[in-house]
Amino acid sequence: VDVIPLGVSRGNDVFVQKVQVPAKLKKGQTFEVKIFVQADEATPATVKLYRNEQFLGEQKVKLEAGKNLFTFPQTLPDPGFYGYDVRVEAPGDTLPQNNRATGFSSVKGDPRVLVISSDPDLDRQMAAALQSARLEIHLTGLNGIPSSLAEMDSYDAIFLNNISAGDLGRDTMQRLESAVRDFGVGLVCVGGENAYAAGGYRNTPLETTLPVSMELDSKKVLPRGAVVLVMHGMEFANGNQVARDCALGCLQALGPDDELGVVLWDGTDKWLHELQRVGDKKAAGRAIAGMNQGDLGDFGGIMRQAHAALKKSTANLKHIIVFSDGDPAPPSKAMMDEIVGDRITVSTVLIAGHVGPQTMMWMAENGKGRFYEIHNPNDLPQVFIKETSVILKSAIYEEPFKPQQRAASELISGIGSGEYPNLFGYVATTQKPRAETPLWTPKGDPLLAHWHYGLGRAVAFTSDARPKWARNWIGWDRYKQFWSQIAQWSLRQLENADFTSDVIVEKGEGSINVEALDEKGNYRNFLDLRANVVGPKGERQSVRLEQTGPGHYEVKFPTKEVGAYLVNLMQMENGEAVAGQVVGASVNYSPEFAEHEPNLNLLRRLAETGGGKILDPSSTDNPFTHDRMKTSQPKNLWEWLLKLAIILFVLDVGVRRIQLDQEEWAKATATLRRWVFFWHPKPVPHHDESLATLLARRDVVRSSRTGAGTEARPDLFRPEQAPAPMEVPGDTSRPVAPTTPAATPTPAPEEKPETTSRLLEAKKRAQRRRQ
Secondary structure, three states, X not given: OOEOOOOOOOOOOEEEEEEEOOOEEEOOOEEEEEEEEEEOOOEEEEEEEEEOOEEEEEEEEEEOOEEEEEEEEEEOOOOEEEEEEEEEEOOOXXXXXXXXXXXXXXXXXXXXXXXXXXXXXXXXXXXXXXXXOOOXXXXXXXXXXXXXXXXXXXXXXXXXXXXOHHHHOHHHHHHHHHHHHHHOOEEEEEOOOOOHHHHOOOOOHHHHHOOEEOOOOOOOOOOOEEEEEEEOOOOOOOHHHHHHHHHHHHHHHOOOOOXXXXXXXOOOEEEEEEEEEOOOOHHHXXXXXXXXXXXXXXXXXXXXXXXXXXXXXXXXXEEEEEEEOOOOEOOOHHHHHHHHHOOEEEEEEEEOOOOOOHHHHHHHHHOEEEEEEEOOHHHHHHHHHHHHHHHHHHHEEOOOEOOEEOOOXXXXXXXXOOOOOOEXXXXXXXXXXXXXXXXXXXXXXXXXXXXXXXXXXXXEEOOOOOHHHHHHHHOOOOHHHHHHHHHHHHOOOOEEOOEEEEEEEEOXXXXXXXEEEOOOOOEOOOOEEEEEEEOOOOOEEEEEOEEEEOOEXXXXXXXXXXXXXXXXXXXXXXXXXEEEEEEEEEEOOOHXXXXXXXXXXXXXXXXXXXXXXXXXXXXXOOOOOOXXXXXXXXXXXXXXXXXXXXXXXXXXXXXXXXXXOHHHHHHHHHHHHHHHOOOOOOOOOOOOHHHHHHHHHHHHHHHHOOOOOOOOOOOOOOOOOOOOOOOOOOOOOOOOOOOOOOOOOOOOOOOOOOHHHHHHHHHHHHHHHHO
16 A cells, blocks of 8 residues: 655635633632634634534634634523523635534532423423422423433433424434433433323333333223325435335334234335334334335325225324325315214425415315424424324323322322322333333332433423313322422432543544642542533443542543533442543534644554555656566365366267267267368369369260260171071081181270269268278
């Protein structure tokens, strides 16, 4: 491996090196946010400051070539965990990716509790009850859900009041789980018609965190639900994959006894997965994973199939979810009336619509469902989970009942078992094995359960705290005591560790440094310090700090992703965390954006390891010419030789078994030569000289014979000499003429046999040889 180092030519680059804020602050303490900016050239710029994603202000500055330092005075009157984000804008900056940096600070104070409600007005009485326990309460709606783990960590406990999984989204649920498990934040989930199994909690990080399960005991038989997904091909990037993710989200939210069907168009209206019981979800999952729907032209046929299947189903709750960009023609009004008449509801989800939303709105309105217009594909999965929960309402029991206390607990201390007023509904769940459940329903379902999860605590109350199901509780004299004790128990339990700690990120690696001193300033040695590091995507690393000097501890961890890294530093004793401190750091951009020169040390190691060299880019030498040496490598030929031997063996047997004379061998080899050398012209036939001689002789003989045009000769048949008188025996009267000896005829020269005779004779000889 040869290496050619190349520098990075940028020019007029401005980048933020770091933002420095104190890691720990006191309530109301004034401090400075220090911003370090590097510039290649002098240029004007604008510095913008954000705190917890909220814009604080901006300042026009003049950047000098080299390093620049700017400060912003700040005061934090409320306790919490704060993140400061700085962004610099400069005209002509060629690389804006490195113009941002983040710093973190923590302010400790009175315990803070965040109450997230689907309807804040209905939960004001519960919020007032919590304030009576001297807790700082923040009541908010769905728009106040924390968007970062750092923001969640600024609270000591979080209440979820009648919140569905679709309202939260999977990313928020993952952050909630990490906040409880890794940072000790408390979680209290209060029920309602949109919570627990009825809110789609099944198979989510929220279910993992809570002390109750959404899978009900096999002895309990609840009404079943059935949902059909009508899937239309999406005309935007990666649209079909988004559709698959949505369908899989619906599948995960369903129980094993619920029914799911997926119908689509791919040239014809067809079932991808026919409406049937979900079971173990494997068959449905495989079908959905291979889903590739086409661009539907008309909703009529596909809705007719969904209606027919749901009409035959014996489920108690039936629902259709239509996923489309809104361009197919709508079904008829008569069809929609027929669907609603069979107690089936229809909701529609419009995304990337290149036509008006009127069709989808009309279908939802006439189908007695809900209409969603989605502009961000990332919001789709939680919308589908929210719509799937329509058929999960069968887990709700709405009937008066009196809570039953079966065990003592710190949460209900001081409340007698017979003092609880009636409740009018709850959501059925199942107790997890390690959970404590002091209150139950008469049907044997958990009403109040709690447990420890990681560093934090989680509480589940399966009824609500509103007038709908808890109207008798609101005027109860123990109402404030009940909720105050639950809140106090769920608060973060770790004491604030008095450490001087810092987190530094450089060159793809984070470093945690801790100085431990006691109240008298003496070093604290041999401490068991550990840290949970949570990255930008929610991945967790658990590391242990090593003591490297008197009272000094440090550890390194990889930082592979760009974003904020939150660190919970813990002091452990006997395997339990007794004190903690939250610090943070940020990878603002990829390290390569901060480098102007190549990493020669790394390139040199690559060249040495690869047996190459570092080439000078200014040299005229061709980097592609090398002094290579010829090398050889042995290769096994036994396999080819074995194949050749097998072929030769068959030929050898054939030659020995079949007897061929020389003439036939000659014909065979001639034919083989013609096949092999097919491009050669065919040879001209060659006549034998003896055969030519015979043909010439034949012509001479024929020309010497009498032809048809020869002149007639009268003496041709006349004898050349008179015949001699024949002597008769016994007749002596006639004298016998003297006998004249006849002339001896001259023998004619022997002619050579004809061509046909010779060929016939050769054939006979060949036959005799075969015999």
